[in-house]
Amino acid sequence: METPITVAKGDGIGPEIMDATLRILSEAGAQLAIETIEIGEKVYLSGNTSGIDSSAWDSLRNTRVFLKAPITTPQGSGVKSLNVTIRKTLGLYANVRPCRSYAPYAKTLFPGMDVVVIRENEEDLYAGIEHQQTQEVIQCLKLITRPGCERIIHYAFEYARTRGRKKVTCLTKDNIMKLTDGLFHQVFDEVALEYPEIETEHMIVDIGMARLAADPYRFDVIVLPNLYGDIISDIAAEISGSVGLAGSANIGDLGAMFEAVHGSAPDIAGKDLANPSGLILSAVKMLAHIGQGDVATRVYDAWLKTIEDGIHTVDLFVEGISTTKVGTQGFTQAVIDRLGRKPEKLAGTSYKNEPMKQFSYQRKPPAKKVLKGIDIFLDWRGHDISDVAKTLQAANTDSFTLKMITNRGVKVWPEGFPETFCTDHWRCRFQGGGSLGHADVIELLQKVASTGLDFIKTEHLYEFDGVTRFSLGQGQ
Ligand code: NAI
Numbered sequence: 138m139e140t141p142i143t144v145a146k147g148d149g150i151g152p153e154i155m156d157a158t159l160r161i162l163s164e165a166g167a168q169l170a171i172e173t174i175e176i177g178e179k180v181y182l183s184g185n186t187s188g189i190d191s192s193a194w195d196s197l198r199n200t201r202v203f204l205k206a207p208i209t210t211p212q213g214s215g216v217k218s219l220n221v222t223i224r225k226t227l228g229l230y231a232n233v234r235p236c237r238s239y240a241p242y243a244k245t246l247f248p249g250m251d252v253v254v255i256r257e258n259e260e261d262l263y264a265g266i267e268h269q270q271t272q273e274v275i276q277c278l279k280l281i282t283r284p285g286c287e288r289i290i291h292y293a294f295e296y297a298r299t300r301g302r303k304k305v306t307c308l309t310k311d312n313i314m315k316l317t318d319g320l321f322h323q324v325f326d327e328v329a330l331e332y333p334e335i336e337t338e339h340m341i342v343d344i345g346m347a348r349l350a351a352d353p354y355r356f357d358v359i360v361l362p363n364l365y366g367d368i369i370s371d372i373a374a375e376i377s378g379s380v381g382l383a384g385s386a387n388i389g390d391l392g393a394m395f396e397a398v399h400g401s402a403p404d405i406a407g408k409d410l411a412n413p414s415g416l417i418l419s420a421v422k423m424l425a426h427i428g429q430g431d432v433a434t435r436v437y438d439a440w441l442k443t444i445e446d447g448i449h450t451v452d453l454f455v456e457g458i459s460t461t462k463v464g465t466q467g468f469t470q471a472v473i474d475r476l477g478r479k480p481e482k483l484a485g486t487s488y489k490n491e492p493m494k495q496f497s498y499q500r501k502p503p504a505k506k507v508l509k510g511i512d513i514f515l516d517w518r519g520h521d522i523s524d525v526a527k528t529l530q531a532a533n534t535d536s537f538t539l540k541m542i543t544n545r546g547v548k549v550w551p552e553g554f555p556e557t558f559c560t561d562h563w564r565c566r567f568q569g570g571g572s573l574g575h576a577d578v579i580e581l582l583q584k585v586a587s588t589g590l591d592f593i594k595t596e597h598l599y600e601f602d603g604v605t606r607f608s609l610g611q612g613q
């Protein structure tokens with residue numbers, strides 16, 4: 138039975154490496170019904186700022202499996218990143234990047250390294266919600282959600298379990314971001330209980346990355362929020378020596394996209410120089426994903442055999458290690474010639490047909506949410522904040538009392554330090570007791586507005602089930 142997939146040949150070296158990859162898949166016996174779509178430069182230049190048209194979307198919605206060659210993104214603003222659009226539209230929440238060494242055929246300090254980075258792909262600072270609030274201050278909202286954490290962390294543990302991996306490491310910065318990264322860490326601890334056979338650890342992300350760079354052997358699977366994952370997946374790929382060989386999978390419950398990590402390499406396009414390996418290895422992951430694990434194993438073994446036989450494209454070619462310098466086509470033929478053979482020096486992998494379990498989020502019963510106060514942010518260019526404090530105290534209502542003012546999170550009133558540098562963005566915290574509601578908030582805002590001070594946003598302060606769920610001011 139053929140599995141329908143969508144293929145985009147992309148720009149630059151894209152068509153050459155895609156043709157090479159599809160030839161190998163077909164010779165290896167992959168059962169695929171291929172729909173080809175046009176994305177990228179041509180679509181952008183035709184005036185479509187998203188780089189993808191509606192017929193392409195129809196194919197993606199239909200097949201839900203996308204093998205994508207790199208595209209050339211036109212310079213300048215006004216065009217949207219196609220990758221981000223596809224990721225968000227198809228809900229591809231997990232970005233999986235295996236980073237293993239192919240030493241001595243690709244240069245690395247860490248022969249034998251084999252780490253998989255699983256990065257949350259949709260949330261965190263990449264939600265893309267940014268606002269300039271005052272002349273001097275801009276904010277970007279970092280959104281971490283419980284469903285998002287549960288999904289990606291389950292995915293990481295299922296990945297480890299189905300592939301026989303021993304350990305999952307979680308990296309966050311929850312010593313600073315106690316609520317957002319704290320939630321990611323907490324969910325990690327909760328989900329870990331469902332996988333007692335897998336060793337777990339948590340590290341603060343900065344020391345975690347430093348240790349990875351110095352000693353990647355102590356890691357196996359790493360799961361982490363979006364921004365840290367973006368950074369560490371490049372570090373891990375780079376030190377494994379195989380950035381040019383790296384493939385990646387973007388996985389969601391509704392679809393999956395597989396692509397090489399490198400770009401469209403316009404400098405070598407059309408010259409039969411490009412190394413198709415990144416896309417071939419991405420296609421191997423795709424085959425495993427659609428339940429053709431035996432074909433995935435065949436292709437991967439033949440590719441490993443080609444590499445260890447020293448048949449290398451120019452980007453990998455090293456005198457003394459390589460034996461034959463080939464172009465894209467020669468490399469492709471060499472892989473095809475080795476289908477059915479096993480590598481002797483490099484370790485292979487047996488791809489299993491176990492489809493990942495679909496994760497369905499169970500919403501928890503509603504928590505008891507109690508309003509405890511409000512932060513009112515002011516745009517104010519003065520220096521002596523105690524004047525503002527006096528004005529705001531006069532605006533206190535029966536429900537709310539001014540407790541503190543901070544600047545960039547540092548308390549400046551009451552009892553601030555004259556040394557604290559201040560911008561034009563002030564957070565004024567009002568707290569109250571009893572049962573507070575919207576009417577109390579509106580009353581307070583009306584009184585603050587009548588003072589003539591310019592407030593530019595508010596944040597409510599809540600307790601959930603009796604637990605304070607807002608951060609204190611630095612020094613509070
Ligand atoms: P690039 O990865 O295309 O090229 C960097 C260098 O690596 C070049 O010297 C290139 O010749 C070489 N190279 C890349 N892939 C190779 C391969 N398979 N075999 C041999 N050599 C290879 O990155 P660059 O130059 O920053 O970007 C070029 C274009 O690619 C840009 O328009 C960029 O936006 C786009 N791009 C697209 C991506 C995607 O569609 N996923 C990802 C990254 C970049």
Ligand code: MG
Nearest residue numbers: 367368370371
């Ligand atoms: Mg990146």
